[in-house]
Amino acid sequence: MLPFSYVRAGDAGTAIALVRASPDSAFLAGGTTEVDLVRQDVLRPGLLVDINDLPLDLIEDLPDGGLRIGALARMSDVARAPGVIERFPVISQALVLGASAQLRNMASMGGNLCQRVRCSYFRDAARAIGIDDFFLLPGDTPQREHPLEHGELITAIEVPGAPVARRSVYLKFRDRQSYEFALASVAAAVRIEDGTVTEVRLALGGVGTRPWRARRAEAALLGRPATGASLAEAARQELAAATPHPMNAFKVELAQRAIVRALTTLTDGDR
Numbered sequence: 001m002l003p004f005s006y007v008r009a010g011d012a013g014t015a016i017a018l019v020r021a022s023p024d025s026a027f028l029a030g031g032t033t034e035v036d037l038v039r040q041d042v043l044r045p046g047l048l049v050d051i052n053d054l055p056l057d058l059i060e061d062l063p064d065g066g067l068r069i070g071a072l073a074r075m076s077d078v079a080r081a082p083g084v085i086e087r088f089p090v091i092s093q094a095l096v097l098g099a100s101a102q103l104r105n106m107a108s109m110g111g112n113l114c115q116r117v118r119c120s121y122f123r124d125a126a127r128a129i130g131i132d133d134f135f136l137l138p139g140d141t142p143q144r145e146h147p148l149e150h151g152e153l154i155t156a157i158e159v160p161g162a163p164v165a166r167r168s169v170y171l172k173f174r175d176r177q178s179y180e181f182a183l184a185s186v187a188a189a190v191r192i193e194d195g196t197v198t199e200v201r202l203a204l205g206g207v208g209t210r211p212w213r214a215r216r217a218e219a220a221l222l223g224r225p226a227t228g229a230s231l232a233e234a235a236r237q238e239l240a241a242a243t244p245h246p247m248n249a250f251k252v253e254l255a256q257r258a259i260v261r262a263l264t265t266l267t268d269g270d271r
């Protein structure tokens, strides 16, 4: 049994000050990652600062059609929010396919972004970090998975308006159908006009140390018809530079097939 202190913060300023004051402290939201890692003796915090009393659980519509998701909104609440289901089905689907129902009821969105190796948000309501810059590649600092400094608190996640996301899907391929992380997953959104791809967003999960935006495949598809051959070629180009290891080499083909399946699902009626 590891002794540690626990305090419930009443406001963000106090929470941040408490965590910043001691290097071995951490925020505690749903606890589904943090407590697990303490139990496994991976983390040994001296102080856990519970942030569940902070008013950070709202899911709000933004004027541009986007969303502002409070860092303490629970995965299950975000997944069933009407604005998410209607305008960002890919987000709703990805959340519903994560973890288990009990975990999703506890797990917060801020904590989800900060889970270890497997967040857009504000720092002190003053600094925003683009999601592309949030997840770091291992490089020379493999111990750092995101750019947050000790004591930085996520208050919300802003999802910009994206009409293309109305036609979006999330697919997850895993060893069993529930309660399992992805071997590979794909999030896709596409717009087709006159048979041609005019906008496309693709991202892969489970294939790298961070969520992987499939920009090569996006570039290969833009301006082209969404045929079986063009989808397969785009997927091939995306994975061409992958450097798998013997035990995960199967993921290259799995990821290519996942891209094709997601785009086929979205474009079936246009081909």
Ligand SMILES: Cc1cc2nc3c(=O)[nH]c(=O)nc-3n(C[C@H](O)[C@H](O)[C@H](O)COP(=O)(O)OP(=O)(O)OC[C@H]3O[C@@H](n4cnc5c(N)ncnc54)[C@H](O)[C@@H]3O)c2cc1C
Residues within 6 Å of the ligand: 026, 027, 028, 029, 030, 031, 032, 033, 034, 035, 036, 071, 072, 097, 098, 099, 100, 103, 106, 107, 108, 109, 110, 111, 112, 113, 114, 115, 118, 152, 153, 154, 155, 179, 180, 181, 182
């Ligand atoms: C069995 C199991 C299966 C899972 N399957 C999936 C899955 O399929 N897909 C998936 O995406 N996730 C999965 N997860 C991970 C789960 O989604 C995360 O554990 C959860 O979202 C973390 O949120 P939390 O509120 O419980 O965070 P906590 O455990 O409370 O905190 C996690 C980390 O985030 C930090 N933190 C929390 N809130 C903030 C904040 N506002 N600002 C700054 N730092 C903060 C904490 O200090 C801590 O370091 C799974 C977890 C388990 C245990």
